[in-house]
Amino acid sequence: MPANNSANSYCLGIESTADDFGAAIVSFEGKVLSNANDAYMPKEGGIHPREAARHHAEVSEKVLAEAFEKAAVKPRDISLVAFSQGPGLGPCLRTGATAARALASYLDVPLVGVNHCVGHIEIGKLATGATDPVTLYVSGGNTIVSAFEASRYRVFGETLDIAIGNCLDVFARAVDLKQRRGAPFGAVVEELARKGKNFVSLPYTVKGMDLSFSGLLTAAVQAFQSKKGSLEDVCFSLQEVAFSMLTEVTERALAHTEKPEVLLTGGVAANRKLQSMLEVIAEEHDARFCVVPLKLAADNGAMIAWTGILAYKSGISTPIEKSYVNVKWRLEDVYAPWVEG
């Protein structure tokens, strides 16, 4: 069934899970030719799903045009359209899915719905050369420790409430930090944390293999408001506690699975403190430490395109009538026959 396998086959990937609208062209050999993006910036507060979806609709034409232009590929040269089918915010996902369906039927090429979490793992593997890692996937919406076992990416541990990225974002807003374009809240917290010296005690919550960040968030905000430490100290302590939790759960999965690599992926992968902690446990378990490059860390179209190619090459495509979005699509529900093992 897989048709084109050559170097001049291209996939268009559309990502619109949350605040980012991304479009990318990736060759079937795994070369990222373009990776265009436009992020919705709320005037205040977090992502408003409907407002974000409106943003995506407004910028979609511009972002798509940019993706084709940068890749120097014409729409007619596309042999596959992949889109982020879930998990994510319904209105945002539907905007991307609508664009993907329209393009696929207009160009008369197959459509593949991609699981967003698998996308983050696969692009990390492509960029770092990792083949069979324990993956820590950390972002604004997800916090998952996973490893491949019997046709699927199994979840070894995950957050029981909010994601680590969400925890950092909400904390930053609560203490009145300002977001800059191109520098998410996590980066602002990281900068301040580097200047922190005194550890403020905060709750550390690991339950077996799972994690919880909501209590930590509340306690960190309260610690700042009640002046238990300077803003720098609280940022420092928040990072130390949250990242130690992530590292512990990752280490347990690594000890259990004895995989040869540790892969850090997702938006929060950009954090150097987290990178340095995971590096320690990777070394102790003789595993290679891999981290997704910065430009592919946050949500992007390239990861969707690449995962779409992998799925399509193994015979998977999504008929339009089955291309409805799945806002709660779990990682382990994805059958992944393209992965060796």
Place this chain on the structure above:
Amino acid sequence: MVLIKKGAEASLFLETWHNRKVIMKRRLPKKYRIPELDQMIRSQRTVHEPNIIHKAKEAGVPTPTIFMVDVAEANIIMEFVDGKQIKEILDHVSSEERLRLSSLIGRMIGRLHKHGIIHGDLTTSNMILTPYGKVVFVDFGLSERSKELEPKGVDLHLMKRALQSTHYKHAKECFKAVMNGYAEAVGEEEAKKVTAKIREIEKRGRYVAER
């Protein structure tokens, strides 16, 4: 000191302490954590584990005697339970004895759950049959307090998986006996609810029955 088990979180050593054979559970420092946090986590767990082991005794479940808790060093010295790991013997005893042991194990798990104790690592290597015929539960390192259905289901599901992977020839009859014993401890109605929960957990993607 002889290392007998190295886990991701703690290591077990066999040691002599006041002329007695004991187990020393040590939570060694982690290099990736800052010392203040490292100390806090290791101390908390060193306090939590003996506490929950004590609660298990109150529930009527045999657990090792705790001799000493050194919070600052994060060490626990406890009884070396003489006996055989259920893992080693379950496949080699008579079928009658196998069912008796499985039912006994189920009854003990039921007592734990009834008292809000989730063991967190129910495998046959964490159960020891003493020469007096008691089954002693060890390693409460991943345990937690909860009376909710979900963790109970997960706990027993893990037991089932352990039986399937290590004692696959007898897994079915053994787990059935475990659940019978469990029902004796918690009552038929509660056991039914937990059984339904286990089935629900099995149907989730992460436990798809391919292995």
